[in-house]
Structure formats: C-alpha cells, structure tokens
Amino acid sequence: MEELQDQRVEEPALSVTTVFASLAELRDAPGYSPKAIAERLLNSLGNEAAAPLLGVTEELLDRWASGQEAPDTEGRLQLADLDALVGHLHAAFTPAQAMIWMCGYDVHLGARPIDVYRIQGTAPVIGAIRAFAREA
Structure with a gap:
C-alpha cells in the first residue's frame, strides 16, 4: 500500500481563471x-425520437439544427x-x-431509464x- 502512495503523481494546480476563461470561449x-x-x-x-425527448416539436428542432x-x-x-446522455x-x-x-428495467434506477430521464433528467440515467x- 505504501508503494502505491509513493508512486502517486501530484496533479498540477488548475487555475480558476484558466477554467473560466476556457468556459467563456466554449459558448x-x-x-x-x-x-x-x-x-x-x-x-x-433522428427527429422523431429527439424532439419528444427534448420536449419540443420536430419543426422547432429542425429550425435549431x-x-x-x-x-x-x-x-x-x-x-x-x-447530448451528454447520448454521448x-x-x-x-x-x-x-x-x-x-x-x-x-434497470436495477440501479428501479425503473426504465427512458422514464427516469423524462421525469428526473439525465443525471440519474448517466x-x-x-x-x-x-x-460489465
């Protein structure tokens, strides 16, 4: 166990300014x-599946795309x-x-993932x- 601890590499400090500057450009x-x-x-x-999952019409999703x-x-x-869920x-x-x-049915969710997504969003499904x- 001590050998594993000694082999750990320290992660470099990440500047909050760097993170937020990068996020500002992300949009x-x-x-x-x-x-x-x-x-x-x-x-x-496909439009027939994506639009209802987003809660929008197919026409609106087409206009966004x-x-x-x-x-x-x-x-x-x-x-x-x-997008995150599909990824x-x-x-x-x-x-x-x-x-x-x-x-x-998924045992971790206690329900069908599609139903959990519709009610609770992506976090529990991911x-x-x-x-x-x-x-696996």
Missing part, C-alpha cells in the same frame, strides 16, 4: 453551439443534457444495446450507465 466553439448539438442529436437519434432559430436558455440546457450511451453500448437498455459500464 462560441463550433462543436458546442446549439446548432451543432441539435444537428448531432438529429444524426444520432438549421440555425434559423436559436433556443432559449431552457432549450440550450435540454440540448446539452440530451454516454454511445460510449457504453452499441446502438441496439442502448435502445434495449433505455427501454428495459449514473446508471456508469454503474452498468463498471460492472
């Missing part, structure tokens, strides 16, 4: 714009949450496995994906 970064996220979700899920309209703050947060699903499962897992991945 305008091409891959993180609402348009880019909406496009990514449409490519991953085309850049014709920008989402409000709540819409941007919904896009970011669903975790892609990391842990094949597309077919993700569909089965999202619509099946936690369950991580738990599943650790056990």
